[in-house]
Amino acid sequence: MSDPSAENSDVRLQQLREAIDETDSALLNLLQRRKQLAAEVGVVKRSLGQPLYVPERETRLLAARRDEARAVGLSPDLIEDVLRRVIRESYQQQQAADVHLQDKTIVVVGGKGALGGLFVERFREAGATVHCLDQDDWEQAESYCQAADLVLVSVPIATTEAVISNLPELPKHCILADVTSVKQQPLQAMLNHHDGPVVGLHPMFGPQVATLAKQLIVVTEGRQPQDYQWLLDTLSRWGAQLYTTTATQHDEAMGFIQVMRHLSTFVYGAHLAEERADLQQLLDLSSPIYRLELMMVGRLFAQNADLYADIILAHPENFAMLRRYLATFDECLGTLEKGDKSKFVEKFAEVSAYFGEFSQKFLEDSQRLLASADDAHQLSQVARR
Structure with a gap:
């Protein structure tokens, strides 16, 4: 004989699930409406010549929605996470053709490469006449450059200075710029070669980005x-x-931001390979933060080895700093090998004081990243089953 209360519970559960499905559909309709509005915003921004990303506007929007979430009993963090994802999609959608450089002629040296190609695409979308100048068509250099308003150098670090020195004479009004991750030597090479406007740029992102919104570019x-x-x-x-x-x-900061990080990541990955660690088992048994760290290590080895070698080798002045890093590692390892917990705790407190208020901020920011990484891991686990 069936249990009526169980049957009633099953019916109620189904009703609730259907109500949730209807609510989700309503959310989809609202998101579609927001997408349409964002597209209209993009059109108006382009007509006004306003930037795609306005930090102050986004900050105010998120703060207001967080307050509203608290007022109705929702998690402010949840609402912010959802909105940040929606806003990111909006920026990608608004990255439509922004025609405002119709009167500019631009030469991208290395325009057939990945990063150079990204800028070629953006400049062409903006209406500029763009020429790609690469090794196999260097005979066109003079004709391309004689009417250029901008010559942008996007070639491997090891060849940047030589390429700059081999450029033809540029018009006095022409901007000479580069996008190299090293700045002192290329900038000086450009200043020596060209009497007109010169600027060094370092895009702190790879060519895979869907939009330049929120992406950092260092200007020297x-x-x-x-x-x-x-x-x-x-x-x-x-x-x-x-x-x-x-x-x-810039170059001093890159010693920590790029050289030290890239070399440390490379060595960690090399050590895992030498130890023949089972990567799948490491993923299966790891915490979200270790999975994220392992992903960052693996990410390095999915990219161009020459690029990372050039970045590290272009900063030989940092090798002494890296030796000090090894000395610090060896000192800490020696402390632990001796079982000196008190000395380790003392050093921990010293470093914690150095980080100060950044520690708590980094903890909070990383929690959001870890939540996203954990969601992605769970989805991959389901897909494997």
Whole structure:
């Protein structure tokens, strides 16, 4: 004999699930409406020449929605996570043709490469006449450059200075710029070669990005900033965030941001390979944070080895710093081998004091990343079953 209460519960469960499905459908309709509005916003922004990404606007929007979430008993973090994902989609949608460089002729040296190709595409979408200048068509260099408003150098680090020195004479008004991850030597090479406006750029992203919105581009000033301002305005218009610094300060920071990180990641991956660690087992048994770290290691080895070798080798002045890093590692390992817990805790407190308020901020920010990584891991696990 069946249990009536169980049957009633089953019916109620089905009713609730159907109500949830209807609510989800309503959410889809709202998101579609928001998508349409975002597209209209993009059209108006382009007509006004306004940037794709306005940090102040996004900050105010998220703060207001968080307050509203609290008022109705929802998690502010949940609402922010959802909105950030929706907003990111909106930026990609708004990255439509923004025609405002119709009167510009641009030469991208290395335009057939991945990063150079990204800028070729963006400049052409903006209406500019764009020429790609690569090794196999260098005989066109003079004809391409004689009427150029911008020559952008996007070639491997090891050849950047030589390529700059081999450029033909450029028009006085022409901007000479590069997108190399090293700045002091290329910037000086450009200043030596060209008497007109010069600026060094370092896009802190790879060519895979779908939009330049929120992407950081470091700017190192060279000469005649008033004459290359239109280029910076275009980058801002596309949503990029510009950070201006000196070439020296840039290269010093890259010693930590790129050289130390890339080499550490490479060595960690090399050690896993030498130990023949079972990567799938590591993923299956790991916490979200270790999975994220392992993904960042694996990500390195999915990319161009020459690029990372050039980045590290272009900064030989950082080798001494890397030796100090090894010495610190060896010192900490020695402390632990001796079983000296108190000394380790003392060092931990010292480093914690150095990080200060950044520690708590990094903890909060990383929690959001870990939640996303954990969701992705669960989906992959389901797909494997």
